[in-house]
Amino acid sequence: MAGKKNDSGDRTEKPTAKRLKDARKEGDVHKSRELTSTVIVLIWLAAIWLLLPSYLRQLDGLFAVAFEAIRNPGPETLAMALEKSGIAFVLLTVPVMFAVALIGLFADFVQIGPVFAPKRVKPDLSRLNPSEGVKNMFSKDNLVEVIKSILKTAGLAAIFVVVLWGLLPQYIALPLGQIGDIGIAHWQGMLRMCAWTVFVFFFVSALDAFWQRHSYIKRLQMSRRDIRQESKENEGDPHIKGRRRQLHQEWAQQNMLHSVRKASVVVTNPTHVAVALLYEEGETDIPVVVAKGEDHEAAMIRKAAEDAGVPIMQDVALARGLNEKVGLDDYITPEFFQAVAEVLRWAEGMRRAREGR
Numbered sequence: 373m374a375g376k377k378n379d380s381g382d383r384t385e386k387p388t389a390k391r392l393k394d395a396r397k398e399g400d401v402h403k404s405r406e407l408t409s410t411v412i413v414l415i416w417l418a419a420i421w422l423l424l425p426s427y428l429r430q431l432d433g434l435f436a437v438a439f440e441a442i443r444n445p446g447p448e449t450l451a452m453a454l455e456k457s458g459i460a461f462v463l464l465t466v467p468v469m470f471a472v473a474l475i476g477l478f479a480d481f482v483q484i485g486p487v488f489a490p491k492r493v494k495p496d497l498s499r500l501n502p503s504e505g506v507k508n509m510f511s512k513d514n515l516v517e518v519i520k521s522i523l524k525t526a527g528l529a530a531i532f533v534v535v536l537w538g539l540l541p542q543y544i545a546l547p548l549g550q551i552g553d554i555g556i557a558h559w560q561g562m563l564r565m566c567a568w569t570v571f572v573f574f575f576v577s578a579l580d581a582f583w584q585r586h587s588y589i590k591r592l593q594m595s596r597r598d599i600r601q602e603s604k605e606n607e608g609d610p611h612i613k614g615r616r617r618q619l620h621q622e623w624a625q626q627n628m629l630h631s632v633r634k635a636s637v638v639v640t641n642p643t644h645v646a647v648a649l650l651y652e653e654g655e656t657d658i659p660v661v662v663a664k665g666e667d668h669e670a671a672m673i674r675k676a677a678e679d680a681g682v683p684i685m686q687d688v689a690l691a692r693g694l695n696e697k698v699g700l701d702d703y704i705t706p707e708f709f710q711a712v713a714e715v716l717r718w719a720e721g722m723r724r725a726r727e728g729r
Contacts, residue, residue, distance in 0.1 A: 385599055387592040395592055402588035406520060406580035408479040410573040415475040417566050419468045430460045516583055520576055527572035535564045625672065631662040632673050633680040637719035640684060641691040646670035648677065649694075649704070651716055658703040659712050664695050681726075683719040690715065 387395075395401070420427070437456040441449040539561050594602075632638065635648035636659070648663040650656060665673055677684050690711045698704050704712055 383593040383595050383598075385594045385596060387589065387594055388599065388602060390602060391592055391594060402584045404577060404581040404584050406573070407577040408476055410570070410577040411479040412472050412476050413573055414570055416468060416472050417570070419471045423467060427464055430463055434460045513587065516580075520580060523576050523579075524572065527576070528569065531565055531568040531572065535561055535568065538564070625669075628663045628665070628669070629672065629676045632676040632682065635662055635677065635682050637715055638673060638677040638682055638684045639687050639691045639694065639715060640670065640674060641688040642686040644670060645691045645695045646673040646677075647691055647694040647698075648673055648682070649712065649716070651712075659716065660703055661694060661698045661700060664698075664700060666695070683722040685715050685718060687711070687715065 434456055437449075437453045441453040542560075631650075632648045634650060636651045638646055638648045640646045645666055646664065646669075647661055649659045650662045651659040663673055674684060676682075690708065694704065694708060694712075698708070
């Protein structure tokens with residue numbers, strides 16, 4: 373009974389490639405927002421690090437204008453202070469904001485690739501359903517979000533305490549040192565906190581990426597009945613049929629070319645038909661047609677024979693006769709015994725001459 377239930381309705385099977393593709397078309401993709409946020413934080417810190425000299429120059433100029441406005445108040449100095457403030461604000465914020473926005477888009481693109489799903493931007497009134505909102509409040513995904521927030525908060529608090537505790541001796545000794553020691557101590561503390569913050573964020577991001585992938589696959593799981601229904605639909609899909617036929621042809625061609633490389637001789641007419649024969653004394657009582665083809669396939673057989681060093685004999689009547697009257701992987705019929713025997717003797721002579729015997 374349990375097996376019957378599992379076969380009919382329970383979603384226990386991994387989603388098929390078609391199921392994943394259909395979900396992607398609808399905009400249902402998995403991505404880690406934590407990973408995107410972590411990359412943004414990392415780029416933000418890197419941008420500040422690279423632009424720090426420029427920031428300091430802008431701040432220095434801004435303070436100079438502000439002090440000048442205080443010493444000499446008036447419309448001109450006020451206008452100059454406002455102008456400098458606006459320029460400094462743009463130079464201090466726009467490059468970082470631009471870099472963060474660009475990297476955020478790039479991080480999402482790397483995770484999910486290009487996705488165009490107009491359905492996702494259509495208004496959905498079901499999202500305004502209060503009962504659904506209450507259910508989502510206590511969902512497993514929200515529980516995971518709470519756990520992630522706790523991990524990050526606890527991690528940042530621990531970083532603050534550990535870094536501050538490590539720098540405590542330096543802070544205690546500051547009154548006995550020079551003024552520059554204050555900046556050095558603060559700078560060291562900031563660097564350590566930034567490094568450990570990035571580490572904590574990446575740790576949480578790795579957990580989140582794993583969970584998002586697991587949750588996504590779990591959500592798209594299928595029942596065995598769903599898989600059977602999809603298979604039936606695919607049977608009538610001309611694209612699936614064409615692809616299956618193409619794969620079968622490729623497999624048959626590869627198998628044919630493999631047989632040609634082991635053949636004893638190839639008989640051609642010389643361009644439109646090619647037939648590969650195999651005869652090994654003690655192994656095959658009668659020569660066997662291991663490959664044959666016309667036009668394009670004949671050219672492939674000739675090429676494979678040339679590459680493998682298989683002798684090629686041009687005999688129009690024999691090539692056409694074998695192609696028309698002997699099936700693939702069949703023994704030749706008695707009417708071809710004499711002609712094939714002569715061809716095999718010629719091929720053996722060619723091999724002996726090539727080997728210098």
